[in-house]
Amino acid sequence: MKELVIISGKGGTGKTSLTASFAALAGNMVLADCDVDAADLHLLLAPDIQYRADFISGCEAIIREADCRGCGRCAELCRFDAIASVRRASNGVRVHRVDPIACEGCGVCVWNCPHQAIDFPDCHCGEWFISATRHGPMVHARLAPGSDNSGKLVSLVREEARKLAKQQNREWVLVDGPPGTGCPVIAAVTGAARVLVVTEPTVAGAHDLARILQLANHFKIPATVCVNKWDLHPDMTEQMEAAAREAGATPIGRVRYDSAITAAQRRGLSAIEAGAGPLAGDIHAVWRNWQAVAAGNSGSANP
Ligand code: SF4
Numbered sequence: 599m600k601e602l603v604i605i606s607g608k609g610g611t612g613k614t615s616l617t618a619s620f621a622a623l624a625g626n627m628v629l630a631d632c633d634v635d636a637a638d639l640h641l642l643l644a645p646d647i648q649y650r651a652d653f654i655s656g657c658e659a660i661i662r663e664a665d666c667r668g669c670g671r672c673a674e675l676c677r678f679d680a681i682a683s684v685r686r687a688s689n690g691v692r693v694h695r696v697d698p699i700a701c702e703g704c705g706v707c708v709w710n711c712p713h714q715a716i717d718f719p720d721c722h723c724g725e726w727f728i729s730a731t732r733h734g735p736m737v738h739a740r741l742a743p744g745s746d747n748s749g750k751l752v753s754l755v756r757e758e759a760r761k762l763a764k765q766q767n768r769e770w771v772l773v774d775g776p777p778g779t780g781c782p783v784i785a786a787v788t789g790a791a792r793v794l795v796v797t798e799p800t801v802a803g804a805h806d807l808a809r810i811l812q813l814a815n816h817f818k819i820p821a822t823v824c825v826n827k828w829d830l831h832p833d834m835t836e837q838m839e840a841a842a843r844e845a846g847a848t849p850i851g852r853v854r855y856d857s858a859i860t861a862a863q864r865r866g867l868s869a870i871e872a873g874a875g876p877l878a879g880d881i882h883a884v885w886r887n888w889q890a891v892a893a894g895n896s897g898s899a900n901p
């Protein structure tokens with residue numbers, strides 16, 4: 599089983615569109631949509647949910663207002679300012695209440711309430727799914743509003759996708775990673791044999807590419823780079839590929855700007871499925887080069 603982890607220093611680089619095209623090319627694969635904060639692979643792949651499960655992570659404090667004496671001890675101790683004094687709706691008596699968005703689930707208030715008025719149930723932070731798509735199974739998730747355990751959810755989605763690939767003897771796991779360089783990205787790349795960074799030729803793109811390559815180097819993960827919409831700024835593309843090489847990464851291709859991608863997306867298709875001419879050819883080349891690099895051969899840098 600081989601894994602392709604596709605990441606980008608920021609959102610909007612075309613990472614997910616490329617992932618959908620790679621899914622069409624890979625054939626025998628499992629998809630993992632690890633962009634759990636803003637999942638959008640489902641827009642192109644119309645998944646049919648076959649299995650769903652709760653994502654439980656940590657606990658949250660909930661004050662039973664009927665038992666609260668309003669002493670304020672919990673609010674004094676909460677380092678996250680998650681507890682406020684309010685008036686009980688029934689009789690106007692002052693009690694305390696936890697803001698579930700601000701609560702970090704540390705449990706300090708629970709253990710120190712002199713009247714044992716605080717419950718501490720498991721925190722339901724979202725759901726994850728296994729779905730059927732026209733290219734194969736997809737593991738994906740939805741984080742509950744306000745939940746910030748996306749790193750753990752990313753790890754879960756990736757792990758479930760790997761398990762499924764082993765069970766079903768699938769050749770590939772394609773991971774659509776989250777944007778940025780934070781905890782969710784680290785969860786998506788940890789233990790990966792290699793990553794593909796999708797970027798675009800802009801000043802912001804160059805900056806974000808440098809950051810994501812730093813992260814890959816920090817974790818000693820070999821990186822490959824694809825510049826999307828490269829023809830919008832060929833000079834910048836050259837500079838970014840040179841900077842990528844200096845950082846130890848391997849440029850494995852460029853994908854041109856082509857409105858055919860938008861037309862394909864409107865039809866709910868990837869560029870490969872829509873047969874988007876030269877654009878599809880670019881994506882094919884990146885896929886071939888990725889396979890060559892992953893197999894230990896050198897990938898060509900340019901189209
Ligand atoms: S410590 Fe307990 S009794 Fe005191 S305000 Fe908090 S919840 Fe109410």
Ligand code: SF4
Nearest residue numbers: 676701702704705707
């Ligand atoms: S569990 Fe921790 S963070 Fe949440 S309200 Fe209690 S003290 Fe504050």
